[in-house]
Amino acid sequence: MKPFGLLTVGAHLRRHGFNVTLLDCMDRLHPALFDHIPGYRTRHRFYGTGHYIKEPLVKPAPVRHVPRNYSRYGLPKSLVRRLLETSEKPALVMMTSGMTYWYPGVFEMIALCHEIFPGIPVMLGGVYATLCHEHARSMSGADHVLAGSAVPEMLELVSRLTRFPLSGDIDTQTRPAYDLYTRIQTAAVRTAMGCPFRCPFCASHLLSERFSRRDPEDVFQEISFLAQDLRVRDIAFYDDALLPDHENHLDIILNRIVQKKVRVRMHTPNGLHPKWIDPDSARLMFRSGFRTMRLSYESIDPDRQKEMGYKVSDSDLVSAVRYLKDAGFALRDIGSYVLMGLPGQDLKEVADSMEFILGQGIRVSLASFSPIPGTDSWYRAVAGGLIREDADPLLTNNSIFPLVPDPVQRKKLVELGTLAAVANQKVVRNESPFSDGDWKRKLRHLLS
Ligand code: SF4
Structure with a gap:
């Protein structure tokens, strides 16, 4: 952070x-x-x-x-x-x-x-x-x-x-001043601003109107400086969309990292779009030092996938996990986001999405929905009387499931989170969460 x-x-x-x-x-x-x-x-x-x-x-x-x-x-x-x-x-x-x-x-x-x-x-x-x-x-x-x-x-x-006069030209591509830290082990890098998609719940377009990418060589120089001069060990990409057109962008950066033998571990806490992961890009990510990865999935519901502009399909996710595994990634280091607490979303959608992700052998990251002012979901929630337009921003806190009015439902969402944590612990131990049938029984019980 x-x-x-x-x-x-x-x-x-x-x-x-x-x-x-x-x-x-x-x-x-x-x-x-x-x-x-x-x-x-x-x-x-x-x-x-x-x-x-x-x-x-x-x-x-x-x-x-x-x-x-x-x-x-x-x-x-x-x-x-x-x-x-x-x-x-x-x-x-x-x-x-x-x-x-x-x-x-x-x-x-x-x-x-x-x-x-x-x-x-x-x-x-x-x-x-x-x-x-x-x-x-x-x-x-x-x-x-x-x-x-x-x-x-x-x-x-x-x-x-x-009252201090500016000197020199304004360069909008300036890199963050990480050397201001006395001691630093982790850093964030952005290769692009914005996202080509427009999911109804996401504020990316409100923070960056356009999807614009930096010069790959400049990004490489920044990573090289962080790893070699500042001794940063772990870099997280803050991109909302790291992989579009990766042949002409991310692959250039990663090939330079491999070529120059820059040693750094890289991570993608923001979800990657599975549709753009292919066998070559998976191998290159592994060789260059990617370690933990999150994939964007959000939901198994076909209508929800359509609403997100088909940024992901079930088969995209299955293929991406296979390519990453074949490239050398440990399945326990791969997680995928599932959204819960969306207005009108039933528990079964969340449970089915979780089961699908865990069925791929990877971890599930349950992301609680936060209604962000200015997004399409926000306006719908306001129109539906779920939240007031002038609501205190404290009430957008995702951990209180602001758009789930029923306390029983909210309690069950918290329990789903506990079940996800139990399943993830098994994935970390290279075990299947479904091995003894107990986990699935608890899930069914929760849905009953
Ligand atoms: S793909 Fe991700 S970053 Fe892009 S709009 Fe959808 S949720 Fe936001």
């Missing part, structure tokens, strides 16, 4: 002569954590992933009825305060925001910056600031809220606020 956009903003500012300092509150390797918390150790699970420190909080009013804990994740607030109080007073604070329902943490940070650096403007951007722009403008307390990723406008505003 790296602040990809903010790091790119930092790189732009440096190019124009600004002195930039980074504070990443989600940095599990932040050097100050080791002093602040006696005995703090970063426990990695796989490939640099791991848990965040969290501080339990009182639930805000809109989610007080939800029987779940509510916490702030990342660096403890007392440490963040100390880091800000002991840092040099900046001319400007630029802050990013992630999921729409994470906004309270952003608001706290803005208030803290105003308290510690009175009179210093705070500029807010990122996903929440783009998708819930009016909410952010009216409620966040930021002095300036930017939507989208228009670099020239952002730089002009920064120059005006800081």
